[in-house]
Amino acid sequence: MSFPNATPSAPIARQAQGSDPYAWLQNRDSDEVLDYLKAENDYQAQQLADQTALRETLFQEIKGRILETDLSLPSPWGPYLYYTRTTEGDEYARHYRCPRPADDSNSIDESQEELLLDPNVLAAGGFFSLGAFSISPDHQRLAYSLDTSGDEVYQLYVKELSSGAVSSLPFEDCDGSMTWANDSNTLFFGELDETHRPHKLYRHRLGDACADLVFNEPDGRFFLHCFRSSSERQLILVLNSKTTSEAWVLDAEHPEQAFVCLAPRSEGHEYFPDHGLLDGVWTWFIRSNQSGINFALYHSPQQASGVPTRDVWQTLVPHDDAVMLEDMSLNARGISLSLREGGLPIIEVRPQGLPAYRVQLPDAAYSLFVQDTLEFESDRIRLRYQSLNRPPQVRQLDLATGDQVVLKETPVLGTFDADAYVSQRLWATAADGTQVPISLVVRRDLVGKATPLYLYGYGAYGESLDPWFSHARLSLLDRGVAFAIAHVRGGGELGEAWYRNGKQEHKHNTFSDFIACAEHLIANGLTSANQLVISGGSAGGLLIGAVLNQRPDLFKAAIAEVPFVDVLNTMLDPDLPLTVTEYDEWGNPQQPEVYERIKSYAPYENVSAQAYPAMLVIAGYNDSRVQYWEAAKWVAKLRTSKTDDNLLLLKTELGAGHGGMSGRYQGLRDVALEYGFIFKVLKLNE
Structure with a gap:
């Protein structure tokens, strides 16, 4: 038996009775399904067998353009520089840190570096995906999560950096997120429901055998996500569907307390808060679509009595029918707005006490985003920039002056000239x-x-x-x-x-x-x-x-x-x-x-x-x-x-x-x- 007009050796999928004759292929792990998928794989390999040499040529050619042993641009945080290093022959980059230089440069000291995590060992030749990689605020612990099958269900781990001791946390069906409170001893993590939706948030104190349920989102349209604010002073829990969102916040110094709702959900209202400084005052910044689909930016000073209710939000950046406000990045000395206009991404910087400006770039069509705001007190941020013919660059931007410096450009080995392509x-x-x-x-x-x-x-x-x-x-x-x-x-x-x-x-x-x-x-x-x-x-x-x-x-x-x-x-x-x-x-x-x-x-x-x-x-x-x-x-x-x-x-x-x-x-x-x-x-x- 064969298919009409098909190569005779093409695999034959049985047609069952009913409205969907191939529904039987949904019987995961059955011998019949696995045999069919393997037969298709064999057929694909057979049909492309004449390309074995070409594929190897292409593989070596592509690999030959990549600097296989390389160092990422170090990120300063507290007393350390954090970075990764790729090594020729290894599938994954290793994670390191070293003491931060006194001159505040990006120079690493290999003699004092610490290996934080080696995915090549953890992968053991199989599938490997690193979820969270989160250093505790006191820099003493590393929280990380691993998916070793590709199903995006993660196991949680905590590593004591002083001793190297690793603990596997006894929780299942985790979404991979791990968020520290400021005590460096309390972690918040998400749990997946049977439809693979992050629906519960738990609080776990290291050393305890269990975790406390903090939040349960019963609406199947909403995903749950917890993260630290830019100021490092607040924890933010966002619940969002494709059209509606709701945010709850908690003082990061008091993880034992309850999250408080910033603005109750209203169908069609999407808003996303962050916490930072405005004119020296601790302030909530809220990106919201309440005045138009392209979003506007609101602000409200932090209140001792609680979170600012929606009726006291004040407009900082009004809605614009021609410009989409996609995101915001906060530093103590400025706000960076990620905009989209005319089909292109634009970064607009609003330094504290200085006129706003837009970042200038060399190409007509490109990719641009804020890659790293560095520390909250930093007067610089890092942008990632690339185009179809220009390799990725990490550009350092001085918030006050707008001056840019290319700190790193991804190398292309061999003969390469960006101007040879248009x-x-x-x-x-x-x-x-x-x-x-x-x-x-x-x-x-x-x-x-x-x-x-x-x-x-x-x-x-x-x-x-x-x-x-x-x-x-x-x-x-x-x-x-x-x-x-x-x-x-x-x-x-x-x-x-x-x-x-x-x-x-x-x-x-x-x-x-x-x-x-x-x-x-x-x-x-x-x-x-x-x-x-x-x-x-x-x-x-x-x-x-x-x-x-x-x-x-x-x-x-x-x-x-x-x-x-x-x-x-x-x-x-x-x-x-x-x-x-x-x-x-x-x-x-x-x-x-x-x-x-x-x-x-x-x-x-x-x-x-x-x-x-x-x-x-x-x-x-x-x-x-x-x-x-x-x-x-x-x-x-x-x-x-x-x-x-x-x-x-x-x-x-x-x-x-x-x-x-x-x-x-x-x-x-x-x-x-x-x-x-x-x-x-x-x-x-x-």
């Missing part, structure tokens, strides 16, 4: 006339010419895909393949309205925007349908699946990583991890009109008897966000439906989760596999 910002016109930005990078000698092109997209949750640099991507660019990002609606690149116009009843805009970007690149002679490869992961995989159903003729190949393609069935099952919390993003299909809306674009439901491009689909067996069976069911249905002989490959990482395999070298091999697939489909000569 980064551009293009605009496509969507079906409804909306202008959609595209970020493009191409080798300078190929500017304006039709080249193979790799188009990436996401478009969900208000996330912004700002242009980023990639060592690996140079292997595409140097072979004449251009790279582009479609900044479609559903993302946050052009503010909150851009996000809202690509979700719920407007989700179709995400797909039509992506198609418009592809058509724009083709119409302007930058590529052709026979040279265009598209890619996306998670919710971006939904995007890829949807546009493949709608316009398969527009693309030569597609890569979908941990794709959210079985969206209708997933959203119909409230017992699955995260489903209820996703109602605000996609809608609740228990409602008939929402059911029909999701069904109209869901990739799995809309697979049809037509020719599809070549496809490589990647899944993670332990993925708690997008279950492995979404990709498996989608591929199984495609095999029975599609009318072409193009490659259709499924690779399931049986020991990994949402982020794929852990470890930097394994990550490079995964990239080499994807690039090799692209070169095979495009028939690019080596």
